[in-house]
Each structure stands twice: as structure tokens, then as C-alpha cells.
Amino acid sequence: MSAAEWRNAMNAGVGRLAMGKPVKAPALQVKPHAFQSPIGLRHVVVLAFLLAFPLYATPFLTFQIGAQSLALGLVALSLTFLGGYGGMVSLAQMTVAGIAGYLVAILGASASADTSISLGWPWWLAVLAAVIVATACGAFIGWLAVRTEGIYMIMITLAVGVAFYYLCLQNYSVFNGFQGFQRVKAPTLLGLDWREPVLFYYLVLFWSLAGYLFVKYLIRAPFGVALQGIRDNPRRMNALGFHVTAHRVAAFAVAGLIAAVGGVLLVWYNGLITPNSVGTSWLINVLIIAVLGGLRHPIGPFIGAIVFVLLQTFAIDLIDRERFNLVIGAVFLAIVLFSPDGLLGLWAALKTKFSTPRGGLK
């Protein structure tokens, strides 16, 4: 059965969601092997650009633009995976990242007004535990949310996220309340300080690439194909013998793992974590990043994150200092208005329009 036939068969199903105009979902990919597709010129160009970036950029650009974009992109990637390939929009991905960040601070070393909270475990143990627990939390949030769909799932995950925010804000014995934790530092390993801008950039780049390739692989693996089937027609997949709920919870666990790694990198990037790091604005920012880039491909969240961070950093230089949020809002609005598929959709539309055969850029 070809991909097109498969999709037609799915779309003809009785359980088709009647949700107005659906977001254009990524095409179902059923190629059996992950790395079968040839490595194109554009992959080489982008990778070379990313690897060489710190060589010609200032430490500021490397750290604040490069590293921050990639770390945020990694968290948003978890949402792209859930939303684009699982059809589930979760607002709690920053919460999962925040759980990982908090655990790194609590189990590892930090300085706060009350330093007795941090347990001072070795960093690798703290990070390992943080990622495992956060992944479990991600799966648990999924287990709570997967029985609902659409706007109800958004509401449940938002509620979980806001509840965690208030827990952090008001619990003093574990989360240290409003103050959170300061000086959560990336470790020194092999005699190198991984908080140095260039090294930290490569650390984040490594994990971002790992996350990207992991998602690329997964969406072509049987699990990912089944997930996309569930996204397109859960009732038919159920009839075919797939355990829909289990697949969805597993997808949340995978997304939780990606978000947890992103969360550890973010807490090292910021060097601190406070309840604001998991507040409502960040829950929604992750969605903005994912939608901005486009949900149709795992590269989308990274592109979205770059645009987001560039705007956050430089919008204030473009316009009157008191009004710079207007620029940010206007650009987001323009992108979403002109291209519901985000920047990737914009690119695809332009490519079709001018149908130039070159393919250098993303």
C-alpha cells in the first residue's frame, strides 16, 4: 500500500474529526528505514553553518542567540512531535522542562537564600535523575490528558502547567518559593567549563541534533507511523488492533524525554530557575515557537526559536523602547496570518510559487 493510498483510506474513515479546517499535518511517512533518504547539499550547508557559527560570531551571539534558540527549540521540538505527528497539543511541555530544571537545581548544587535545600549530588547523577523523573512526569501528564482531544487536552495540560507554577511559587521546603534557585551551573568536565559560551553552544547543538535525528528516526519507525495513523484516524487504528491510549501516552513520554533534556540545558543556560521559568507566559511561548516555525517538520521548532529569540533580543533596537512588544506581536501575527503552517509553510509556498530548483536554504 503506498503512502497516498494509506492516507486516503484513513481519511475516508468514519471517525474523521470534524474540527473545521484542520491544520495541515505532516504527510504520513512510511519509509521503513530512518536514514534511507540521501543527505542533501542543504543538510551539509546547514550543519557546516551551525558548526562554524561560534568561529565568526561574538560570544554574545553564540550564547544568547545560538545556544538559547537551540535549547528552546529542543523544548518546542517535543511539542512539534506531539502536535504535528500525534495530533495532541500540550501546553505542559515547559512544565516538564521546568521539572527537569528544578530537579537539577534541587538534587545538584545551587545557591539560594536557603542553601540547605540543594542535596549536592554529583552533577551526572542529578541530571540523570532529573531526566528520568521529568520523563515520567511527562508520561503521567499524558496519561491524564490523552483521553481528551483538541481544546480539552489544551485545557488539561494548561491546568497541570499552572498548578505546577503555583506549587513552585508557594512551596518553600522543596522549591524555595518565589526565589527559586540561583547559580545552577553547567558542570566542569574533562577540565573544561561547559558554561563557556562556545563550549555550551556545542553542548546544546549536540543535544539539539540528537533530538532532531531522534524525532526524524522515530516518525519513520513503526511506532511513529502508528502514531500518525492514530492522529489521522484513532477509531480505525483501534479497530486494526492498535492500543490507541498506550501509543498516545508513549508519545507523551517521548516528548517528555526531549523536553527534559531541553529543560536541563535551559536551566544551565539561565543559571537559575524560578517559578517564572514555568509560568503561563513560557507555557504559551513554547506553543508560539512551535507554531511560528511550523508543525510539519522537526526543523520547524528550531527555526521558530531562532526567530523568537532574535525578536526578543533585538526588537527593542528597532522601535521606540516602550513599544517594542508591538513589533514582536506584529511579526507573530503576520507569520500566522500569511502562513498557517508557520515559516516552513511560507518557505514551501514561496518554493512552489517560483519553483526554482535550488535548495540551499531551509
Place this chain on the structure above:
Amino acid sequence: MKKRTFVRTLVGAAVLAAFSGVAYSQQTVKIGLLATLEGPFAAGGADGMRGAELAIKQKNGMAGGRKIELIKASSDAKPDVAVNATRKLVEQDKVDIMVGPLSGGEGIAVKEYSKTQPNITFINGSSGAQATTLVNPSPNFFRFNTEGAQWMVGLGKAALDKGYKRVMVIAEDYAFPYSQVQGFMAEYCRLGGKVPVKAWVPLGGKDYASVIARIPKDVDALVVVLGGADAVNFLNQYEAAGGDKPMVGGSITVSQDILNYKGKRRDSLVGTIAGSPIADAYDAPEFKAFVADYQKNYPVSAGGYPSPSLFALVYYINMKAALDGLDAVKGDLSGGQAKYREALQKMTLKTPVGDVRLDANRQAIGSTFVTEVVKDAQGNLFNKVLRRVDGIDQMLGMKKEEFQMGSRDVPSCP
């Protein structure tokens, strides 16, 4: 096409902005200014910027023979946002001196960041957390304003003078109110006052019913350390619940928005005492000149306040310190700004509310006011100065060994 051009223009502009921070003449001194133009303290942040700009205007944009170039940035009272904005000013815009931020949590985070930039001098904006200069102080972070606990000195005695022997504390649950409550209680408890109950409420809370229900019958007054909208909400609900206890206010509690409060309990606000680094009715000539200058430059029609706020005053003081320091070294910032820092450390700063010196942790030793709400002939409420307390250091006059930083449970005298 239009869309593409738009996006390209934007990206182009962003790239230009990114690389414009390279070439600079030796003549100008770049000062970065960070305040909250977004979030809960947006109004205060805008007024803080007015205060800082006023200090530069008064010197015609020159200090130590060099022209001042001001580069502003905004945060939203979140520590991570404040550090990102500061990092941009320091590493991208290459400022020589950094003034900011506004709130306590931000101040601690920016102080931590300042340690990674030993060649830049950081001067506080208006953040008032005790820990900023008490715990792990940074050698290049200076604070020329007194902080939350210092602002409350003198209030404990004033409360006892009013006959309040037992009080309940109602305060927001974060660093700044902890400091404020400590500043009050350190003195109040020492002089024999009792605080049987402390209620810590979340910042931005809307419902105070449970707190009001916990107010014991036998307390003489309520110490209310809540900011703007929180204070108004509390007052409304306390009035609706039939409460009649007098109030003692924190530094940002009895501000103009509270005095404009229109409820039935309005008259009961008369007699409310508070501690604050600024008092609208203070009649020293320097302060009157400052207020007149503020009003001239930022009339109400141009978005200013009728009278400068606490944030305007404190940002003004810190920016003035930065400029006076430049004057003292004649604009010499060489050698990693060593001379400049020495000048700051030794300086006796003239401010509209009295002289300020720095202690060994680069924290201000200065004056504060005890104020009382009174009604004028037209029936308007305003803050009268009861007492000015001078020379308050961060230890609040205690010995280093017996001083404990304010927290939820410290100090305690039930």
C-alpha cells in the same frame, strides 16, 4: 512579495542592529539602563527610567568631560529576562556602566551575572532585596539606595508610640516584603512589641477572605506590606468584612493609589504610619528642587506622575551616583574601571533625601522617613513626615553576629 520584503527588511534590520555595536569613539560613555517596561511593575519601571533620565538631563548629557550615551532595555520583573537584557546591553551594545534592575529577584540575578563581567561596573536600579549585597556580594555591583529593611527603620518605635502593642503582619510572599517585615520587626520586637500571626499571601492574590478570617481579635493593628492593586483589594475586602483595625504600611503600600481610595474606610486611613525612602511632603530644599525639576520635565500631560514615585527617586539616585563617579575620575574608565570603582566606593553622594555613603559590601548607608497619613483642608489625604532617620546601615544598627536576614520565620516574636 510584500510579505517577503517585510520579513527581509526586518531580518536586515536585526542584523544591522546586531553589528552596529562595533565602532565607537572614545569620547562617549555608554550607560545601559534596565527597568521593567512590561509586567506587574511596568508603570514603576517607566517612572524609574524618567528618574534616571532626569539625572542625565541635569548634567546636560555630560559627565567627567565625556558625552553620555544611554541605551535602555526592558524586562518584566523575571530574573532570567533581566539577565538576558543585561547580557545584551553589556556584551552586544558594549556599555561601560550598567544601571538596573528594578525588582528584588532581578537584582540578585544581575548581581550574579556581574561577577562574569569584571570590567564593567554595575549600579543597582531600585531592587531592594537584602541578599543582593549581603550574600555573596559582587565586587563590581554597587547599590546607592537603601533597601527594603532599611526603609522600615523607625517604624517599629512609631507603632509602639501609637499604642500598638500586638500586631498581625500581612505581606506578600517574596524577598522584598520579607526584608520590609524584618526591618519593622527587628525594632518592634526589641522594644517589646508582639507579632502573634504572620500571613504570607501570594503576589497578585485576589482573595483575602481566609487571611481576614485569621485576624485575631486581640491585635491592635495590622502591618500591611502589599503592593498597589493587592493593597486596594485587601482594603476593599477588609472593609466588606467589617474590619476596623488601624494599619501600619510598608514602603509601597500607602502610595498615591491607596490615598485616592474611595471606600467608606477612607477616613480610617488617616493615622496610618509607614516607612519609606521618599515622602511627598518632605520640605527640604533639595527634595523640593528635585520634585520641581521632575514636574517640569515630565508633566502629567506627558505621562509623568503628579509627584515623582519611589522608583523615580531611587533610579535618579543611582544614576546620579554613576555620573558623579565619572566626574570624580574625569571620565577615566581605564584599567578595568579600577579608579572609577574606587571613586564610587569613597564617594559621599548628595541626594534629594540626604547624603549616602557605601559600606564594605558596596551597599548604601542612608536616611529613611516615617510618614503618617493626614487629611488636608480640601479633604485630600497625604503622607506627612513624622520623622527622618539618618545613617541606617544594612545591619539596621545590629552587630553582625546577631543580624539575621529576613525570611518567612525570621524574626519572630509571637
